[in-house]
Amino acid sequence: MTPGTAASAVPRRPADAVDDAPPTLPELHRRVTDWFAGSARDLPWREATCSPWGILVSEVMLQQTPVVRVLPVWHEWLDRWPSPADLAAEPSGSAVRHWGRLGYPRRALRLHAAATAVVERHGGAVPATYDDLLALPGVGTYTAAAVAAFAFGRRETVVDTNIRRVHARLFAGSALPAPALTAAETQRAAALLPHDEALSVRWNAAVMELGAVVCTARAPQCSACPVLDACAWVAAGRPAPDYVPRGQAWAGTDRQVRGAIVAVLRHSDAPIPRSLLLDTPVDLTMASAGGTAAVLPGPLAALHGLQAPAEQLERALAGLLADGLAEERADGVRLPG
Template sequence: MTAPTKTPENAPAERTDLHEPVIDWFSEHARDLPWRRPEAGPWGVMVSEFMLQQTPVSRVLPVYEQWLARWPRPADLAEEAPGEAVRAWGRLGYPRRALRLHGAAVAITERHGGDVPTAHAQLLALPGIGEYTAAAVASFAYGQRHAVLDTNVRRVFARAVAGVQFPPNATTAAERKLARTLLPEQDDTAARWAAASMELGALVCTAKNEECHRCPIAALCAWRLAGKPAHDGPPRRGQTYAGTDRQVRGKLLAVLRDAVAPVPQAALDRVWDEPVQRARALDGLVSDGLVEPLAGGLYRLPAG
């Protein structure tokens, strides 16, 4: 019996007490989501992670089902025009994700024989996959041991361990270190822990209206024990939308998504009356590769 090594900033023993209650809670309360079913496979997990970046589960569900039915393997998506991915993305938002998912499917087909890679570094090298998504796919699809630090997990850790209401705006080195410290030793337990702590943040330890009475670690939660002090420090950056280029881009792209044939400039001009901003938004879509300009002032979703 060798006790785990401890450094001064390392975990007190009770931190590992979080694992069992959270994992047991997860076993009881986990949502039955399609990408958690065995038949989803690594590709299903990866598609879901792209769609879930900044988008709620309820809106992802129907698009996910259609996507997997149409493109059951990466190679199926890879041989499509990228514009078809953008069209199928529908109104999920942040349509550059659709382009990146298509690009990732192409890269998987070319570099990995059509199979979603298992190595974190190879996942990270794919377009649209950052630190979080690489860890999530490696953990959820392949059962590997990674710190999976999304906004839910960060909030759970901020409250339960750090004793504050919200995590910092940007992920800090201290958060990463804490997440690694809290990771169970066994691969399968670590993967279970990652999913469980995320689900706890999504269902119980939510940003607003948290439900501590349903929380399996309420008795250990540093934030609750401290009397749930309000967030101090600068307010978290709010998203502005009305009147921004993002809104204009959304309107322009909606026209192109719904069009079967190339669309004349005049049809796009109708979605926004301010010409300078409208032109800037359209230029941005073109430079992002979301829109393809054709001769004669026609526009369409990218063909290739």
């Protein structure tokens, strides 16, 4: 789809609407951004005073993690490391230690690597262009576009899961977008983007928020939607999705075991003997002559309470070491220094 054909993709209103004329694309821009101005959640990374670094941190933390879990960790990070240079001056293990329970702790390592690159390549200032952002370690196309738009007011095509879902329903009449991002979706998002730079930033943020709080995957609140009468999915009778999204398994997976091992490492300033991680102790308080287990009953109990097979524990630890989320020395395993 090209910008010249975007308006023709605007769906017709439902047959029972008072006015059958489809709204123009500028009208949809106005309605959605007006709704956002009055209904958007009050989030700290949306404040005018938030630094580009704060926005970059938020975008990485929010990947596959809900806002309610991100908020306290984001505040802690920005208090502890208010600039990229502050984080880059610390060992990468500090980033993992303070990642909390956000999951996917490799994101903490990526943020640390990105902060180091910002210091080395850009004098400590988060770069403002899409290309420079994309060149940072661990920054993908979505994050580069989002930071360029929301931190620097650039006209960029931002496409996340929420935006994809709104576009699929509003313009294609589908309950859900394709399981993976397609070129056609990206082209449609680009065609729908307002030409005005400031309006494009508001549109990106507004559609993302609409998908997050109204046009949700499982229970859309259609009555609260500012473009309900223009929704192709509603006009088609809200057809069911043509596939069933599958959530990622957790219980019993290597991810769960890896997370439990990281939790033990996060709660200890001293290296943890490999045997303490991989061998289920009969008595946690007697498992180590140095008393390490006695000060870590919670994380160790949680790890061994999983009753993971020995080969899974070995595999999980090996994966953490290979990914740089842990390091092993003669005296034990610890977070990277």
